[in-house]
């Protein structure tokens with residue numbers, strides 16, 4: 001595992017923010033644009049707060065996507081887009097036309113998934129992901145149908161949450177140039193240990209060659225090689 005362990009959640013998030021800035025500069029120099037998918041949940045907010053204050057980020061050439069979205073609209077407190085808008089996108093000069101929201105409020109979700117796949121670039125530069133304490137990532141939850149979906153974006157019914165989700169599929173996640181997992185907190189330590197040991201059937205284990213940004217609490221039970 002490509003591990004980067006930091007003393008606090010804020011330090012791990014800042015490291016991910018600095019890596020974002022560096023990757024953006026490199027992508028823009030090499031290809032004229034940086035195409036990045038943000039993840040959901042609460043952890044990315046720490047990164048957004050660090051990232052919005054960093055200098056030398058080529059925001060005019062950054063294209064923002066999302067690796068998953070809840071089945072809600074942009075103004076819902078549950079919206080992954082809404083969190084990114086409030087904590088990052090209203091603080092930095094990314095052109096509005098380069099911010100690509102997943103339409104979680106649309107029905108059927110399958111049509112929203114199809115249309116979102118059509119607007120994706122040929123290859124994303126970075127997919128930023130998190131991990132739940134059940135080992136899910138994006139909205140690829142254990143035991144759900146989208147785990148084996150073949151397209152780029154799927155609508156996924158999540159029985160344990162009794163809700164539908166929009167999510168990148170593993171083919172899409174693994175086709176990106178890089179995959180980063182920002183995971184913090186003691187609640188993730190047991191699953192992380194099992195993932196490192198190759199135990200369990202956790203969806204996150206199917207993310208190929210990720211870079212892990214961890215705090216000490218999440219990494220507590222890992223073998224440091």
Ligand SMILES: O=C(O)[C@H](O)[C@@H](O)[C@H](O)[C@H](O)COP(=O)(O)O
Pocket residue numbers: 039040041042043044068069070080129130131132133136137138139
């Ligand atoms: O929509 C979501 O909830 C996320 O995409 C999800 O995969 C998240 O990354 C994990 O659940 C971790 O969430 P926390 O960062 O809140 O622990």
